[in-house]
Amino acid sequence: MAKARKVVIVIFDGLRPDMIAGRMPTLDAFLSENLWLRNARSVFPSVTRVCTTSLATGAWPGRHGIVNNQFHLNSDLRGPLVDTGRVDRLLQLLERTGEIVSTDSLGQRLAAEGRSMMAIHCGSAGSGLLINHAVRENGQRTFSVHGAGATLTPEIVPGILATCGPLPSQDVPKFDVVAYAGRVANEVALAKEQADVTLVWLPEPDTSFHFCGIHSERTDQVMSAADAVFAEILDTVRKGPYASQTAVIALSDHGQIATSALVDLVQLLRTDGFRADEMPNDDTEILVTGGNMGELRPLANDFGLVRDLGQWLMQRDEIGMVFADPEMVPGAFSPAAVHQVHARSADLLYVMRSHEIPGPGGIPGIGVFTGGVPLGGGMHGGLNRFEMNTVLGIAAPDGRRQESDDTPASLIDIAPTVLGLLGTTFRCDGRFLPVFEPESEHAEIEIMHESHGTFQQRLVRSRIAGREYLIEGGRA
Incomplete structure (x- = not known):
């Protein structure tokens, strides 16, 4: 039986769980009030486009095939580098190998069930493609903050611009991008023909960790701005028609070290x-x-x-x-x-x-x-504990409340958990997380x-x- 009618996913790119307290009060409260999976981990390499694809497919890189942010093809080593941040290079990968991603995605599974998905992606154009690589065939929607040329569903962009205004500046820290993502989420995705799954990928604090430093005042400020957008999204959900039937998942894809x-x-x-x-x-x-x-x-x-x-x-x-x-x-x-x-x-x-x-x-x-x-x-990609430990909190109808759980979890568990909350299953590398009751077994280290x-x-x-x-x- 379905436990939720809608699922809203908010990703804070690069956020370390040990840096939330004192900087992000809304997220801190959300994690404390709901189920906080403290032992959540990234994948290897812990880089964004690999993480994106693992989240989207419920699969490890060794199955989905996005093995690094940039990689050469063993079958064509003298050919062009596969830069997964670029849509054109990913489409070129499709031409060269017959596929971009080697496994089915959350979007594809939702489409097979007659369900919809909308992604608002503020990372690279390639990441926006990888979050739902078959979005066009599925009749779903992906909006990239980089505009019509950076998405496989450019037809949705004019309507968003008409509602939310011109595309934002990409200045770092990305205050404008974060605020714009909030407008698209609240004024479009959650207000007009809300999809069964809405995903909002914020580019901070990752970008500011990289270029301003993990420890900087400007980074703290943009973390606060991302937290404010999360508060607005939660408020929109609570006031919306599906308030009691919506599950909210807040997570990060990796951490960073200096x-x-x-x-x-x-x-x-x-x-x-x-x-x-x-x-x-x-x-x-x-x-x-x-x-x-x-x-x-x-x-x-x-x-x-x-x-x-x-x-x-x-x-x-x-x-x-x-x-x-x-x-x-x-x-x-x-x-x-x-x-x-x-x-x-x-x-x-x-x-x-x-x-x-x-x-x-x-x-x-x-x-x-x-x-x-x-x-x-800041940088990431390796297996340092502070690169691998991620944020993962889940608020589900009838789900666990005010519980902190140390059971292992990973990005590969997001897709099967989303589908499980909607009352269906997804055969993949990940599992449905213990949203309603603790695991019956202990982890072996x-x-x-x-x-x-x-x-x-x-x-x-x-x-x-x-x-x-x-x-x-x-x-x-």
């Missing part, structure tokens, strides 16, 4: 004799992507080169974790340990070294990175270790209800 040092990994590789580059050219033997984590993809099928690269990574103090076939790279974790086995997955993945010690402003969590944000700014020479790494996972969850990992 960047403590910048490393030019490509240059280090080249200095030591590896012909590495970010894009293929006549002098390239290894393709590299970077950030808090990244990939190394040899252009030739060379197991010896993979072994040498893995051992080189383990000798660098800047490297925190290495994932590869342990038969080729002793001391590496198998990519399967982090659900990263797909035809698009790289043979070799690395995570930059991080620590849980206090960084700028006394906020714990710092790490080395390879570029992309100002030194000292598994601490894995691998080492080679002086390099030692650990990975913590948990198991419950036949599912396996990532908790954290790093250099031991």
